[in-house]
Amino acid sequence: MAEFLMPKLGTDMQEGILVEWLKKPGDAVHRGDLIAEVETDKGTIQVECFTSGVLEQILVPEGSTVPVGTVLAIIKEEGAPPEAIRQPVVAAPAAGQTAAAKPLEAPPLAPTVKPSTVGQRALMSPAARKRARELGVDPESIHGTGRGGAISLEDVEKAAAAKAAVSTAPPATTTASVSEPAARMARIRQAIAAAMSRSKREIPHYYLSTSIDMHSALSWLAEKNAALPVPDRILYATLLIKAVALALRETPELNALWDGQQGVIAKDIHIGVAVSLRQGGLIAPAIHHVDRLSLEELMVKLRDLVQRTRTGALRASEMTDPTFTVTNLGEQGVESVYGIINPPQVAIVGFGSIVQRPWIVDGQIVPRPIITATLAADHRVSDGHRGGLFLRALDRWLQEPAKL
Amino acid sequence: MTTMTYREAIRQGLREALHDDPRVFLMGEDVGRYGGAFACSRGLLEEFGPERIRDTPLSEDAFMGLGIGAALGGMRPIVEVMTVNFSLLSLDQVVNNAAILRHMSGGQFSVPLVVRMTTGGGRRVASQHSNSFEGWYAHIPGITVVAPATVHDARFMLQSALKEPDPVFIFEHIMLLPEQGAVDESLGPVDLRRAVVRRPGKEVTLITHGGSLGKCLTAARTLAEQGIEAEVIDLRCLRPLDMATILESVAKTHRAVIVDEAWRSGSHAAEISARIMEEGFYSLDAPVARVCSAEVPIPYAPQMEDAALPQPTDIVRTVQEMISSHG
Numbered sequence: 001m002a003e004f005l006m007p008k009l010g011t012d013m014q015e016g017i018l019v020e021w022l023k024k025p026g027d028a029v030h031r032g033d034l035i036a037e038v039e040t041d042k043g044t045i046q047v048e049c050f051t052s053g054v055l056e057q058i059l060v061p062e063g064s065t066v067p068v069g070t071v072l073a074i075i076k077e078e079g080a081p082p083e084a085i086r087q088p089v090v091a092a093p094a095a096g097q098t099a100a101a102k103p104l105e106a107p108p109l110a111p112t113v114k115p116s117t118v119g120q121r122a123l124m125s126p127a128a129r130k131r132a133r134e135l136g137v138d139p140e141s142i143h144g145t146g147r148g149g150a151i152s153l154e155d156v157e158k159a160a161a162a163k164a165a166v167s168t169a170p171p172a173t174t175t176a177s178v179s180e181p182a183a184r185m186a187r188i189r190q191a192i193a194a195a196m197s198r199s200k201r202e203i204p205h206y207y208l209s210t211s212i213d214m215h216s217a218l219s220w221l222a223e224k225n226a227a228l229p230v231p232d233r234i235l236y237a238t239l240l241i242k243a244v245a246l247a248l249r250e251t252p253e254l255n256a257l258w259d260g261q262q263g264v265i266a267k268d269i270h271i272g273v274a275v276s277l278r279q280g281g282l283i284a285p286a287i288h289h290v291d292r293l294s295l296e297e298l299m300v301k302l303r304d305l306v307q308r309t310r311t312g313a314l315r316a317s318e319m320t321d322p323t324f325t326v327t328n329l330g331e332q333g334v335e336s337v338y339g340i341i342n343p344p345q346v347a348i349v350g351f352g353s354i355v356q357r358p359w360i361v362d363g364q365i366v367p368r369p370i371i372t373a374t375l376a377a378d379h380r381v382s383d384g385h386r387g388g389l390f391l392r393a394l395d396r397w398l399q400e401p402a403k404l
Numbered sequence: 405m406t407t408m409t410y411r412e413a414i415r416q417g418l419r420e421a422l423h424d425d426p427r428v429f430l431m432g433e434d435v436g437r438y439g440g441a442f443a444c445s446r447g448l449l450e451e452f453g454p455e456r457i458r459d460t461p462l463s464e465d466a467f468m469g470l471g472i473g474a475a476l477g478g479m480r481p482i483v484e485v486m487t488v489n490f491s492l493l494s495l496d497q498v499v500n501n502a503a504i505l506r507h508m509s510g511g512q513f514s515v516p517l518v519v520r521m522t523t524g525g526g527r528r529v530a531s532q533h534s535n536s537f538e539g540w541y542a543h544i545p546g547i548t549v550v551a552p553a554t555v556h557d558a559r560f561m562l563q564s565a566l567k568e569p570d571p572v573f574i575f576e577h578i579m580l581l582p583e584q585g586a587v588d589e590s591l592g593p594v595d596l597r598r599a600v601v602r603r604p605g606k607e608v609t610l611i612t613h614g615g616s617l618g619k620c621l622t623a624a625r626t627l628a629e630q631g632i633e634a635e636v637i638d639l640r641c642l643r644p645l646d647m648a649t650i651l652e653s654v655a656k657t658h659r660a661v662i663v664d665e666a667w668r669s670g671s672h673a674a675e676i677s678a679r680i681m682e683e684g685f686y687s688l689d690a691p692v693a694r695v696c697s698a699e700v701p702i703p704y705a706p707q708m709e710d711a712a713l714p715q716p717t718d719i720v721r722t723v724q725e726m727i728s729s730h731g
Contacts, residue, residue, distance in 0.1 A: 125690060126685050126687070127686060127689040128689060147725070147726075152689050153658055261728075
């Protein structure tokens with residue numbers, strides 16, 4: 001038996017709304033299948049499962065708001081014997097009522113031993129685990145501040161105090177409704193506010209900027225696009241993202257995640273692409289393994305990602321695992337973008353628009369399309385020297401577009 | 405209350421024992437005419453005569469055996485081995501006779517032997533003279549292993565050791581010998597079985613013995629300036645371990661650092677760490693940490709020896725890393 005839990009889709013996420021079940025009881029599910037849609041502060045996310053088997057029982061009906069870590073459904077693993085049916089944790093909303101979920105009176109305690117198939121268990125000290133059990137705090141809902149993000153005794157006590165404070169406060173109205181766009185917007189704004197304040201509070205940013213001649217890249221792209229049918233044509237942003245990924249291979253300390261103690265270099269290069277939402281706000285979901293994609297594949301993924309971001313159909317993994325962010329405000333006509341690092345990432349690069357400028361080539365002043373790339377990086381993890389090498393590598397890749 | 409050196413405290417303890425009990429005698433290399441390799445027995449030959457202050461040849465195996473025989477014969481021998489490094493020559497007598505004769509004789513014989521020796525590094529006397537093997541002795545069932553870390557304990561541990569019916573090994577840290585400290589005659593005998601909290605604290609427990617106690621107290625003062633109150637436990641007895649005192653402290657602080665001049669692998673520090681895990685797992689808010697000597701022969705060069713041995717800065721850093729938290 002495996003439990004399908006309300007995932008934690010961001011450091012600050014406390015609860016989520018189960019919007020829709022994409023599978024029903026009795027359906028076969030495979031590891032990686034999308035089985036539910038969850039609404040969080042950052043939008044609607046489609047959640048994958050990590051177990052193959054049969055969706056045996058749904059415990060949380062659509063429209064319910066439940067804390068992170070709540071068991072949403074039971075999946076019977078292949079070959080496992082059936083288990084006693086569990087009591088649903090939330091009563092289904094009465095017929096005719098809108099999907100306004102009642103806050104849970106007491107979140108169910110996570111079982112002491114979780115099947116290892118449901119992701120990795122949170123790092124937690126023995127004393128903290130014991131105390132959490134005594135206080136009835138779900139470990140999955142606690143933000144760890146110890147070494148390597150481990151949950152300490154103090155974290156448990158703080159979480160319990162916060163929980164007590166919330167339960168005595170009047171019920172919040174904004175979290176109850178699934179369909180109210182204004183409330184959703186307010187929550188996206190709140191999430192951005194929390195992440196950006198934390199970033200500027202904790203991360204000592206340094207900024208480096210360089211102007212890159214895009215003549216070679218754009219000429220090469222124009223030639224390549226001429227041979228492609230219109231819908232398949234490649235935007236120059238694709239070149240920028242690919243060049244960033246290849247430059248990161250050469251300066252891996254910028255492709256890292258801060259673990260509370262130090263920057264840990266990420267194995268893979270997952271580039272978060274900042275996508276503005278029509279209603280305002282922005283999300284930076286990840287395109288995975290950008291350094292291994294061809295420009296054509298990257299273009300397809302970029303188009304798909306932007307579209308899904310704007311329609312609110314992102315996957316959980318895309319939300320949680322970018323290792324570096326690219327923000328491009330070229331369309332807005334700005335010259336340069338000084339980004340704010342999205343924690344736990346340790347760097348972001350911003351591109352302005354391409355403008356024609358007088359440029360000196362072989363002693364002659366000629367008009368050239370110039371783009372300004374600005375790196376913001378975490379000085380705890382890297383120094384200006386490495387940042388400079390990154391920008392130089394980025395420039396070099398953009399001078400040799402055929403190699404991208 | 406009087407003040408004296410650790411060395412003087414040992415000498416007074418010896419003098420008192422020789423004075424109070426005619427069965428007591430001191431035996432070892434250079435303890436008589438030379439006054440002891442570290443001058444702990446200076447003047448005793450003159451005071452008590454060659455019958456009771458006996459110089460031995462350089463033959464640790466032989467005179468350890470003599471001590472065991474004398475104890476079996478009803479005497480109360482105090483055997484001084486110059487340093488723990490040379491005591492390895494007599495380890496067979498310890499392991500295969502002293503520690504097991506009570507068991508082998510079905511309880512008919514006991515070996516009321518007291519063995520004293522110096523231990524530890526820091527004296528710039530190179531690798532073969534700077535080891536800390538008291539943890540090896542603490543591996544052996546059938547003996548008691550103690551380490552006086554204060555002048556007071558150096559003065560009174562011998563008295564308690566001589567009351568034990570089975571062998572007691574006293575490890576005197578070489579760097580403590582010239583240290584000055586207070587001796588309080590009114591405190592009564594030292595309880596060999598109980599560890600002592602030398603400094604109360606609430607954020608972390610430093611567990612140590614012998615020559616590392618002072619380093620822990622120095623580190624604790626530095627930590628206190630940073631708002632971290634460290635509790636410092638002086639084990640006093642390495643075998644048997646007073647786990648009650650350790651566990652009571654860890655239940656309060658939730659964090660433990662063991663500071664031991666021996667090497668880390670397979671060490672007494674490892675034993676304490678394991679016991680905390682076995683008996684106090686649910687008290688822990690962080691993995692138990694150890695500050696031990698670098699796993700190299702203890703170097704001769706001063707700066708290298710200092711770098712190899714645990715220092716207060718190492719203790720401070722270990723505690724800081726354990727406690728620092730990040731949002």
